[in-house]
Amino acid sequence: MIGARLAASGCTTAALARGRTLDALRTHGWRLRTAGGVIGGPVTASDDPSALGPQDVVLLTVKAHALPALAPTLAPLLGPRTTVVPAINGVPWWFFDGAGGEFDGLRLRAVDPDGTVAAAIPTARVVGCVVHLSASVEEPGLARHHAGDSLILGEPAGGTSGRLEALAAVVGEAGFNVTVSTRIQQDIWYKLWGNMTMNPISALTGATADRILDDELVNGFVRAVMGEAAAIGERIGCPIAQSAEDRNQVTRRLGAFRTSMLQDAEAGRPLELDAMVTVVREIAQATGTPTPHMDALLGLTRLNARVRGLYPRDLDSAPTPHDPRQRCRAGRGCRRSGATASGGPRPRSHPPEREPFLSRPP
Known part of the structure; x- marks a missing residue:
């Protein structure tokens, strides 16, 4: 989605892709279906x-x-400046670098x-x-935009x-609602x-967001996990100024929303569990914050993923044709990553595995 919008706004773009996505990009360029048509x-x-060389x-x-x-394959894309x-779900590797404070x-x-x-x-x-x-x-090579257009950018x-x-x-010129965060x-x-x-x-359940929140017992469990995550946030300087109930009302308004992890599970793709839950538990342990409900959530979901062959670390130790990390080791970018050639910086769209990574000129 981001690549298409950047190209449509006049940016020079490049994409690191493979397989059918690469063929489609070479044949048709970027394509994004919106309410107003394809751009x-x-x-x-x-x-x-x-072949792409250093990017802005x-x-x-x-x-x-x-x-x-x-990451190690990206060196040819990285010039001095x-x-x-990283437009990626979850907690990034650099989260505590240069942030100051105890951690x-x-x-x-x-x-x-x-x-x-x-x-x-x-x-840096x-x-x-x-x-x-x-x-x-x-x-x-063809994305569809469903909702939202907000990106938040900030220096680590x-x-x-x-x-x-x-x-x-x-x-912003490409049509995104951009917030600069300090x-x-x-x-x-x-x-x-x-x-x-x-x-x-x-x-874990196959349920859409509305069904999760409509179940009284599951809703209570959700709020308990969110309470633990909020307590961790307090310890690391990221307090949450909202109640779990109010936040879940925002989610409820999305209706029968299918999360990205549910879509991955249904499609037989590895789950982003470590970046969303395992890492939060790791931070909890570093801060001494108890997380009994989060531990249960992680344990159950990880076991379910392992039984179904969807836990990435298990795939790393027993490579299969569906293991994106093995594809990268074969000398190619992962299934959907990308880079924009020439010029200024560009971000990208929500399902982080659905596009090549891109970069572009100013």
Whole structure:
């Protein structure tokens, strides 16, 4: 979605893709179906980062569990001043880098087990991104926009910068509602607080968001987990100024909403459990915050994913043709990642596994 909007606004874009998506991008360029029709524009697409060369901005739009294998392959895209924008669900590897406070520099093994991502993408390159929109893939190379168009951008160390303002301007010109945050970790935690329960519970039960919230017992469990996550947020300087009940009313208004994790489970794709729940429990342990309800949620969902062959770490140790990290090791970008060639920075769309990662010029 983001690639199509950027191209339509006149940005020069490039995409790192593979398979049928690569073929479609080469044939048709970017395509996005909106309420007003199909928009898009040209793109230079390749499955070889070296063929694209250094970018002004690289947007990472893969699933979080694909990043450790993908990150080391990105070197050809990174010039001296390249900005990297991870538009990925959950808590990112850089979350505590330069943020100050008691937990400054805390390494998060749940999302970067051996430090591969941090080594390949130094935090100094990163502009944080929180995505608030819904889109899906109709077919390879063709996305459909469902709702929302908000992106929050921020420097990991806080404050603002010239590159942040320039990136926000470019993204705004492409039609997104852009907010520049001076505390991006707070925005990441708030979004996580709202979806770290609905996503795994939907994958575990097969229920849409409305059915989860309409069940009195499950609703109570959701609020208990959210309470634990809010307590962790207080310890790390990311307080939540809203009640769980009020937040869930926002979710309820979405109706029979199918979360991204439910869609992945139904399609037999690996689940983003570690970036949404395992990492939160890891932070809880570092802060000494008890999380009995969160532990139950993680244990049940992880076991369910393992039984169904959908837990990424199990796939890493027993590679299958569906393992995106093995595809990356084969010398290609993961199934949907991308980079925009030339110019300024660009972010990307909600289902982070549905597009190639992109970058673009100012």
